[in-house]
Amino acid sequence: MNKFLLRFMQTGAAIPFSAFIWLLAFTGFDQTFWMSSFYGFIGGGVMFLGLGLYLQKRFxxxxxxxxxxxxxxxxxxxxxxxxxxxxxKSLFSIRHIRSLKQRIELVRLVKNIQKLNSREPRRFFKAEQFYFSHLDSIMELSEKYAFLSSQPAKNRELEYSLNETQDTLKDLTKIVEKDLNYMLEEDLDHLNFEIDVAKHSIKKRNEIPDETRRLK
Structure with a gap:
């Protein structure tokens, strides 16, 4: 649930309602300015909290x-x-042009999974392996890769370790892509079903004129 949007909706409803309660108390019930303000404040608070609870329940x-x-x-x-x-921060601090595209792709996939789960938290249960295993591995490897690649003097052993880390990050990119596809599995199945239904409807409609001509 977007917290900013929720607060905006709550405030947008609470302020007019508070003003209405103030006006009702001041003109309709002959209350003093301060008592009307008090009732308006209470009314606005009730609207703010009540709407928040209602929207959260709906969500x-x-x-x-x-x-x-x-x-x-x-x-x-x-x-x-x-x-x-x-x-x-780690992946974009590495000065290695050849692996830049792969690093950008890895960050993009990771962010897509996070964005999808933030918008639809129910999907989180299909991404637990990503959050509790793959994400930690990526973070640890990225930070070690960034640290080692920043060293000015590189011997053969260090170069070998850097290449191994880079290859492992490539493998993790493929795994994260599978994590994302697994999260979207139901959506893809639903889309394929809708496509099949649409194709069947189109085929059926295209066959109608031929049958009509045969009847004539």
Whole structure:
């Protein structure tokens, strides 16, 4: 759930409602300015909190989550943000042109998974292996790779380690791509089903004129 959007909606509803309560108390019930302001403040607060609880309930129902599950997911996504920032910082500090494209692709895939889970937290349960295994491996390798590649003097052993790390990051990029595809598996199945239905409908419609001509 987008916190900024939620607060914007709550504030957008609370301010007019607070003004309405103030006006109602001041003109309709002959309350003093300060008492009307007090009632308006209480009314706005009730609207703000009530709308927040309602929207949160709707969000959880839509994603088929309990509050406990949502807090668990939110906590892990917050921790993942820190790791992703460290990965991005490490990978983009490496001065190796040939591996730049692969590093950009890895960061893009990682960010896509994070963005998808932030928008639809229910998907998190299909990405647990990514968050609890693959992401940590990428972070550790990225930071070691960045550290070793920054050393001014490189011997044969160091060059070998750098090449091994680069190859391992390539393999992890493929694994992360599989993680993303696994998360989107149901969407792809649904899309393929819709395509098959659409093709069947088009084929059926194209056959109608021929049958009509045969009847004539």
């Amino acid at each position: 959880l129902e839509k994603n088929r989550l309990t509050m406990k599950e949502y807090k668990y997911i939110k906590r892990n996504l917050k921790e993942a943000n820190v790791k992703i920032n460290r990965i991005q």
